[in-house]
Amino acid sequence: MTRKQRVTVIDCPRGPLLVRGADEVVGFDGTTAETNRAVVAVCRCGRSERLPWCDDSHRARRRRRPPPKTKEEPAEEEQD
Amino acid sequence: MIRIPEPCGPLSERVVNALRAEPDGPHSVPEPRAVGDVPYPLTDRDFQLALWMLYELHYGGFEDAADPDAEWDPLLIVSRAALERTFEHAVRELVGPVSVPDGDIVRALTKVTMTSDGSELATFLQRRATRDELRSYLAERAVYHLRESDPQSFVLPRIGGAAKTALAELQYDEYGSGAPDRLHQRLYADALASLGMPIDLSTYVAEAEGATLASVNLMSLFALNRRLRGAAMGHLAAFEATSALPCGRILRGVRRLRLPDAVADYYDEHVEADAVHEQLAIRGICGTLVEDEPDLADNVLFGALACLAVDGLAGDVLLERWRSSRAPRERRQHDRAAG
Numbered sequence: 001m002t003r004k005q006r007v008t009v010i011d012c013p014r015g016p017l018l019v020r021g022a023d024e025v026v027g028f029d030g031t032t033a034e035t036n037r038a039v040v041a042v043c044r045c046g047r048s049e050r051l052p053w054c055d056d057s058h059r060a061r062r063r064r065r066p067p068p069k070t071k072e073e074p075a076e077e078e079q080d
Numbered sequence: 081m082i083r084i085p086e087p088c089g090p091l092s093e094r095v096v097n098a099l100r101a102e103p104d105g106p107h108s109v110p111e112p113r114a115v116g117d118v119p120y121p122l123t124d125r126d127f128q129l130a131l132w133m134l135y136e137l138h139y140g141g142f143e144d145a146a147d148p149d150a151e152w153d154p155l156l157i158v159s160r161a162a163l164e165r166t167f168e169h170a171v172r173e174l175v176g177p178v179s180v181p182d183g184d185i186v187r188a189l190t191k192v193t194m195t196s197d198g199s200e201l202a203t204f205l206q207r208r209a210t211r212d213e214l215r216s217y218l219a220e221r222a223v224y225h226l227r228e229s230d231p232q233s234f235v236l237p238r239i240g241g242a243a244k245t246a247l248a249e250l251q252y253d254e255y256g257s258g259a260p261d262r263l264h265q266r267l268y269a270d271a272l273a274s275l276g277m278p279i280d281l282s283t284y285v286a287e288a289e290g291a292t293l294a295s296v297n298l299m300s301l302f303a304l305n306r307r308l309r310g311a312a313m314g315h316l317a318a319f320e321a322t323s324a325l326p327c328g329r330i331l332r333g334v335r336r337l338r339l340p341d342a343v344a345d346y347y348d349e350h351v352e353a354d355a356v357h358e359q360l361a362i363r364g365i366c367g368t369l370v371e372d373e374p375d376l377a378d379n380v381l382f383g384a385l386a387c388l389a390v391d392g393l394a395g396d397v398l399l400e401r402w403r404s405s406r407a408p409r410e411r412r413q414h415d416r417a418a419g
Contacts, residue, residue: 010363014190018359036257038249041356049328054355056324059194 016041016054025052081143082282085133089126091118091163095133098156099145121170122393125290131167132285132293134160135300139230140281164301171298174393175385180377185370188381189314189362192388193321201395202326204402205333213402214337215275217330220398222284224296225268229254231299232316238309239365241372246364247313250320250357264353267346274342289401291394298390302383310376311383313369317361318384319391323354 007021018041019025024034025042033052041054048055084100087093121127136142137151150156180188205214229251236247256262269279278284285293302312331347370377 010359012359012363015359016355018356018363037253037353037356038257039253039356039360041352041359050352053352054324055328055351056355056358059325 012041015058016043018042027052081140082136082280082285083144084142085129085282085285087126088129089124091126091130092133095130095156095159098153098159099133099142099147099150102146118166121166122174122294122390123290123397125288125293127163127166128290128293128297129285131160131163131297134163135297135304138234138300138304139227164305167294167297167301171301171386171390172382174389175382178378178382178385180381183370183374183377185377185380186363186367188377189317189321189366189384192381192384193318193358193362199326199329201399202329204399206329206336207333209333209337209402211337211339214333214339215277216402217398218272218275218343219277219284220288220292222268222272223281223288223292224299226265226279226281226284227296228264228268230265231303232312234303235309235312238306239313239369241368243313243365243369243372246360246368247316250316250360250365253353253357262349264346264349267342267349271340271343271346274340289394289397291390291397295391295394298386302386308379308383310369310373310379311386313361313365314380314383314385315387316383317358317366317380318387320354320357320361322388322391324351324358327351327354 007019010018010020012018018039020039022035022040022042024032025040026032035053042052043054043057045058047057047060049057084096085092087096118124118127133142134156137145137156141151147153201217205217209217232247233251236244236251239247252258254264256264256266260266272279299312299315302308302315327347327350331344331351334344334347366380370380
């Protein structure tokens with residue numbers, strides 16, 4: 001098997017940066033996140049709960065209002 | 081290999097009989113005469129189990145099948161094709177007409193997976209499910225996860241160029257990135273074992289809902305028919321793009337219920353992995369596939385919409401099952417509180 005030679009960064013609009021060939025991501029405070037994945041998704045929106053990695057939280061951004069509570073749904077047949 | 085499941089109706093019974101028949105002896109197979117013979121194929125357990133068995137011949141196969149060459153038995157292939165016609169027709173009816181605006185598949189896939197909210201099931205598992213309900217979810221989904229990613233491997237020789245490379249890259253991660261103990265199927269089996277549950281697929285097939293089998297059969301339908309290779313990749317894109325957030329919710333449910341680490345590990349892996357796979361599948365696979373073969377655009381989007389619709393249906397069936405089994409108990413609690 002050949003060693004990887006190149007690191008590629010792919011810009012995903014309204015999504016993460018996709019990085020192929022990264023070994024570690026170093027934060028500005030010096031913390032290092034290591035990875036063994038061939039490709040990683042690096043969060044750009046800052047909402048991820050597992051920074052620096054993307055956890056798809058950017059997808060939840062559109063839902064500003066809290067989701068309706070299931071309890072308020074009428075229980076249909078059971079209500080008499 | 082697994083054992084042939086118990087049939088649950090005329091179609092699955094005829095497949096079982098055909099699988100048990102002596103290789104050179106006479107045997108017949110189920111063949112719905114026309115589309116419409118089975119009124120609700122997407123939730124019909126007998127129909128889906130019959131089709132699942134015919135597909136299973138192309139995966140692990142059955143240890144108790146009489147003929148080791150049953151995989152390519154012409155009559156069984158004819159039967160599979162007949163069931164597939166009915167199945168595909170039902171899926172197309174559910175999805176409705178499909179067209180990709182301006183042929184921009186990346187945008188179309190991003191849009192449909194953004195607006196689709198298949199998260200009710202995951203939210204239930206996160207906040208409300210009991211231990212037993214979460215176990216029953218794991219059991220139901222085992223039919224797929226013990227075979228996770230295998231259907232899509234059939235597509236590798238059916239596509240070319242950069243899309244093939246991207247699919248191989250995604251599959252490499254699914255298959256453990258070179259580490260057998262990180263194989264996603266294995267992580268799922270470890271999760272089941274940590275709860276004292278069997279890791280044998282046939283146990284779960286025996287109990288699975290028709291709609292659950294349909295969601296698995298859909299992947300085989302797309303992957304085993306070259307004509308539907310675009311749909312197979314669109315399905316994969318939609319599946320991955322709507323996976324990371326629900327997996328995060330299920331992970332919180334698993335922790336709330338203090339289930340073993342192996343269960344958490346499976347979902348933990350999928351939050352991070354599927355956020356990557358989503359981008360690889362939408363851009364790397366589907367985007368380049370449609371660049372190479374523009375005529376596939378609608379087929380890719382059809383696959384994505386089919387994934388959302390059929391998996392949504394399977395999720396609704398599970399939610400309904402839990403609701404109806406909870407209703408008597410919750411009513412009793414309500415009566416006690418009122419009295």
